[in-house]
Amino acid sequence: MADLFSNLSLGFLVAASLQNLLLCLIGVIVGTLVGVLPGVGSVATIAMLLPITFGLPPIGALIMLAGIYYGAQYGGSTTSILVNIPGEATSVVTTLDGHQMAQQGRAGPALAIAAIGSFFAGCVATLLVAALGAPLTSIALLFRPPEYFSLMVVGLIFAVVLAKGSIPKAILMVLVGLLMSQIGQDLETGVGRMTFNIPDLADGIHLSVVAMGLFGFTEIIRNLENNTSRDILKTKIDGLMPKRADLVASAPAIGRGTILGSILGILPGGGAIIASFAAYGLEKKISKHPEDFGRGTIVGVAAPESANNAAAQTSFIPLLTLGIPPNAVMALMVGAMTLHGIVPGPQIITKQPELFWGMIASMWIGNLMLIIINLPMIGIWVRLLRIPYRSLFPCIILFCCIGIYSVNNSTFDVVMAGVFGLVGYWMAKHDFEPAPLVLGWVLGPLMEENLRRAILISHGDYTVFFRQPISAALLAIAAGILIVAVLPTIKRKRETVFVDD
Amino acid sequence: MTDGVDPKAHGGLRIRNPQDFWGCLALIGLALFSLWAGSDLPGIQGFSFGPGTAPRVFAVCLLVLAGGVLLWSIIAAGPAVGRFHARGPIVVMASILAFAAMIRPLGLFITTFACFMIAAAASKETRWLETTLTAFFFTIGAVLLFFYGLSLQFQLWPAFMQ
Numbered sequence: 001m002a003d004l005f006s007n008l009s010l011g012f013l014v015a016a017s018l019q020n021l022l023l024c025l026i027g028v029i030v031g032t033l034v035g036v037l038p039g040v041g042s043v044a045t046i047a048m049l050l051p052i053t054f055g056l057p058p059i060g061a062l063i064m065l066a067g068i069y070y071g072a073q074y075g076g077s078t079t080s081i082l083v084n085i086p087g088e089a090t091s092v093v094t095t096l097d098g099h100q101m102a103q104q105g106r107a108g109p110a111l112a113i114a115a116i117g118s119f120f121a122g123c124v125a126t127l128l129v130a131a132l133g134a135p136l137t138s139i140a141l142l143f144r145p146p147e148y149f150s151l152m153v154v155g156l157i158f159a160v161v162l163a164k165g166s167i168p169k170a171i172l173m174v175l176v177g178l179l180m181s182q183i184g185q186d187l188e189t190g191v192g193r194m195t196f197n198i199p200d201l202a203d204g205i206h207l208s209v210v211a212m213g214l215f216g217f218t219e220i221i222r223n224l225e226n227n228t229s230r231d232i233l234k235t236k237i238d239g240l241m242p243k244r245a246d247l248v249a250s251a252p253a254i255g256r257g258t259i260l261g262s263i264l265g266i267l268p269g270g271g272a273i274i275a276s277f278a279a280y281g282l283e284k285k286i287s288k289h290p291e292d293f294g295r296g297t298i299v300g301v302a303a304p305e306s307a308n309n310a311a312a313q314t315s316f317i318p319l320l321t322l323g324i325p326p327n328a329v330m331a332l333m334v335g336a337m338t339l340h341g342i343v344p345g346p347q348i349i350t351k352q353p354e355l356f357w358g359m360i361a362s363m364w365i366g367n368l369m370l371i372i373i374n375l376p377m378i379g380i381w382v383r384l385l386r387i388p389y390r391s392l393f394p395c396i397i398l399f400c401c402i403g404i405y406s407v408n409n410s411t412f413d414v415v416m417a418g419v420f421g422l423v424g425y426w427m428a429k430h431d432f433e434p435a436p437l438v439l440g441w442v443l444g445p446l447m448e449e450n451l452r453r454a455i456l457i458s459h460g461d462y463t464v465f466f467r468q469p470i471s472a473a474l475l476a477i478a479a480g481i482l483i484v485a486v487l488p489t490i491k492r493k494r495e496t497v498f499v500d501d
Numbered sequence: 502m503t504d505g506v507d508p509k510a511h512g513g514l515r516i517r518n519p520q521d522f523w524g525c526l527a528l529i530g531l532a533l534f535s536l537w538a539g540s541d542l543p544g545i546q547g548f549s550f551g552p553g554t555a556p557r558v559f560a561v562c563l564l565v566l567a568g569g570v571l572l573w574s575i576i577a578a579g580p581a582v583g584r585f586h587a588r589g590p591i592v593v594m595a596s597i598l599a600f601a602a603m604i605r606p607l608g609l610f611i612t613t614f615a616c617f618m619i620a621a622a623a624s625k626e627t628r629w630l631e632t633t634l635t636a637f638f639f640t641i642g643a644v645l646l647f648f649y650g651l652s653l654q655f656q657l658w659p660a661f662m663q
């Protein structure tokens with residue numbers, strides 16, 4: 001315990017230097033901005049800023065880049081709630097209830113609860129990273145390819161169960177995502193897969209392109225079908241601050257979201273996206289009123305927004321302790337570290353304690369900055385609601401185009417996102433949900449890699465996933481969730497078959 | 502989304518859930534297409550997966566499940582496919598294609614303004630004077646943010662003007 005305090009005070013000493021405070025502030029402001037802007041994701045922004053950080057001291061560079069990531073979790077919720085477009089993939093699930101709340105004139109409380117939940121989660125996650133960083137390394141060390149693979153199965157099943165509508169159709173979407181993620185170069189052999197020798201497809205289709213098409217463009221096309229004045233225009237906002245009842249209702253959800261997010265953030269292959277989905281799924285499952293979900297319940301905003309912020313921070317644990325990036329953002333952090341000659345891994349905590357603890361302390365400071373700059377600024381975001389949709393949608397289209405183009409300077413990507421916009425429109429007409437597809441797309445390459453390794457290590461034994469205890473337990477959880485969720489659906493469908501005739 | 506059941510579904514076709522039927526038919530097509538597209542990739546060799554293994558596994562899973570849902574859609578009643586509108590998707594796509602075609606030769610300023618105006622045509626409610634003003638201010642804002650603020654690698658003006 002005394003160690004923890006001396007370590008943390010070392011961290012705060014490092015993080016509170018004027019330069020690091022300023023870099024932290026820049027990081028969280030840029031993060032909020034890219035979180036709010038659809039089409040400019042935290043991954044793209046961090047990638048863009050990597051060369052700029054080369055001139056900075058390593059610790060300052062990492063503090064700023066980390067600030068962008070968790071700052072984007074705050075900002076991402078804003079567009080999810082106000083315009084039904086997740087600024088970040090981690091806020092996809094927030095659109096379900098957050099946007100419903102905005103349509104019911106409760107955008108203010110939704111935004112405030114998202115910020116409060118994020119701040120609470122950020123504080124707890126900071127303490128968790130500090131207290132559990134070292135001991136949790138031993139748990140994470142137990143995860144080998146079979147466990148990684150099974151963990152990802154659990155993540156996907158969660159996504160399927162929480163998706164709106166039919167479970168088989170959600171599984172179909174996951175499979176489409178997994179299949180499409182295979183486009184591009186095979187990492188192990190370098191063979192181009194399903195690329196038709198098109199150079200633009202050699203690296204696959206980037207997730208940001210897919211997500212922007214399915215979530216950005218599709219939503220615009222669908223909104224244009226309706227009388228758009230019905231849309232975000234009519235929403236009336238009574239009071240920005242949450243009522244006492246809102247706080248009471250959200251408090252347990254924030255707590256559970258924080259815990260679940262912290263756990264899922266630590267596990268490799270998890271991270272902020274799964275955390276937000278899983279937290280939403282958990283709340284829906286344990287709620288006394290599951291029918292309220294998707295209709296604007298504040299719990300559906302509080303839980304995922306707390307979870308994604310907690311996970312964004314705890315996902316630094318595998319990176320800093322094992323050197324394994326659990327998600328794309330952390331992969332870019334590895335790039336930033338190697339730029340500065342730091343090898344991520346267990347040696348950081350012992351050899352460069354000021355780096356490890358400085359980053360942790362900066363996270364708490366960054367969260368404090370975020371709530372200070374976000375809560376008063378909610379009024380500015382709320383004002384966005386007053387802009388008529390006819391003026392807003394061309395802005396969103398252009399932001400998306402510029403954002404996608406800026407990632408790779410690729411016009412192919414822009415056209416591809418447009419194509420996915422049309423695909424999403426088709427999907428909407430056939431009641432296919434885009435969220436499970438996107439999740440499958442993220443996890444596809446990781447699942448394949450771990451499946452391949454697991455089979456290779458076990459010398460072609462396909463039962464390895466059931467014989468390793470952790471892996472078997474994870475698969476049992478996945479099967480259990482699926483069975484519990486599917487049984488009522490089958491029953492209902494059987495009824496429609498027999499009743500209708 | 503229309504919730505009514507397509508009257509044709511009760512007729513000769515005997516498809517009681519057209520939404521799932523046509524949706525799954527397309528997914529079966531996608532699965533077969535990717536099986537064909539990946540047919541040149543080597544599969545399992547000894548203990549190790551080849552580059553073609555995982556795509557084939559995913560495609561076969563998709564094929565089987567989509568086939569199952571498709572069969573089910575013939576007997577269990579469900580909603581009709583939603584009605585497609587033409588104006589929104591066509592104009593939005595036109596604006597995106599115009600952006601892709603213009604951004605390199607004409608630069609950020611002209612492209613943003615022009616594509617904004619094209620996109621605005623997607624809505625019946627657009628008022629053109631208001632839209633022109635909005636497009637103008639949006640373009641200035643975008644240039645300030647992306648070109649000057651974030652220093653992204655854009656050309657601001659057409660090549661012949663520099």
